[in-house]
Amino acid sequence: MNGSTKVTECPKCGGKELGKGKHSGYAVMVPVNKVMSFGSDVEYIICTECGFIIESYVKKPEKFNEIQPEVPFLKNSMEF
Numbered sequence: 001m002n003g004s005t006k007v008t009e010c011p012k013c014g015g016k017e018l019g020k021g022k023h024s025g026y027a028v029m030v031p032v033n034k035v036m037s038f039g040s041d042v043e044y045i046i047c048t049e050c051g052f053i054i055e056s057y058v059k060k061p062e063k064f065n066e067i068q069p070e071v072p073f074l075k076n077s078m079e080f
């Protein structure tokens with residue numbers, strides 16, 4: 001019991017062998033309404049028994065925050 005919400009077994013088959021996978025290269029998730037964005041890699045928690053994708057994450061969820069300013073260099077200059 002570690003108190004975290006981390007998944008330790010497959011809800012489909014009950015398998016406890018979970019693997020981690022990721023999309024890389026061009027297979028990135030991109031925000032639908034930000035054409036100029038580079039998007040973010042996607043990481044998966046996968047059941048290695050049945051192949052069910054238990055969880056999926058984007059590595060940089062902040063890229064999908066619609067409140068964030070569109071212009072990255074403006075944000076960077078404000079941090080100095």
Ligand SMILES: [Zn+2]
Pocket residue numbers: 010011012013014015047048049050051052
């Ligand atoms: Zn499974």
